[in-house]
Amino acid sequence: MIAIDNILVSDEIVQEQFVCDLNKCKGGCCVxxxxxxxxxxxxxxxxxxxxxxxxxxxxxxxxxxxxxxxxxxxxxxxxxxxxxxxxxxxxxxxxxxxxxxxxxxxxxxxxxxxxxxxxxxxxxFPIRIQQSRDKQTEYVNYEPREDLCSAACTLGEKLKVPVYVFLKDALTRKYGTEFYATLEATAEHLKSKS
Known part of the structure; x- marks a missing residue:
């Protein structure tokens, strides 16, 4: 988990790759x-x-x-x-x-x-956000649908695009530029250690 203030981001968001492949899934997340x-x-x-x-x-x-x-x-x-x-x-x-x-x-x-x-x-999507019972903490999880998103996972791996990079605009819209910059810096730090 990556903790940024009261937001807990799952490791998969920086470790996994994902790029929507609409020609394969046909926008199935809307269905x-x-x-x-x-x-x-x-x-x-x-x-x-x-x-x-x-x-x-x-x-x-x-x-x-x-x-x-x-x-x-x-x-x-x-x-x-x-x-x-x-x-x-x-x-x-x-x-x-x-x-x-x-x-x-x-x-x-x-x-x-x-x-x-x-x-x-x-x-x-495919990030899902849940709040703790006391509403003090948000959990940011990577939850692709197994069948529906398999093409997006494959395309992400092929293009080497991490989830957080693919969803930069959405994450920035939700949490702001400072949050995204911190997430990006943390991801780069973790990558340099591996």
């Missing part, structure tokens, strides 16, 4: 799971802010589900999450011409329509 994408409470308001700009990007089935379920739902196990269609694809997912599921919110962001990229849990 596979027990619930939609976990949302922080402040992200509920973000969804409300971007909703009207994102709606035109979504297919009719998603629009119907949003009307039926709402913009976010509460799950007993995971807390606030994005709704899903038939407990599968995220309601904000869109399929491109290559059959790859991408984020409608992120597409609106890329097109300059909104200022918010997507839920941080999606941006950080």
């Amino acid at each position: 596979d799971g027990d619930a939609g994408a976990p949302l922080n409470k402040d992200e509920l308001e973000k969804i409300n802010e971007v909703f009207d700009a994102v709606l035109p990007y979504l297919p009719e089935e998603s629009k119907k589900e949003l009307q039926r379920q709402g913009r976010y739902v509460y799950d007993k196990e995971f807390g606030w999450v994005t709704p899903t269609i038939e407990s599968k694809v995220c309601v904000y997912g869109i399929v491109d011409k290559n059959g790859i599921v991408k984020c409608g919110i992120e597409q609106a962001y890329n097109d300059g329509k909104v200022q918010w990229k997507k839920p941080i849990s999606c941006h950080l």
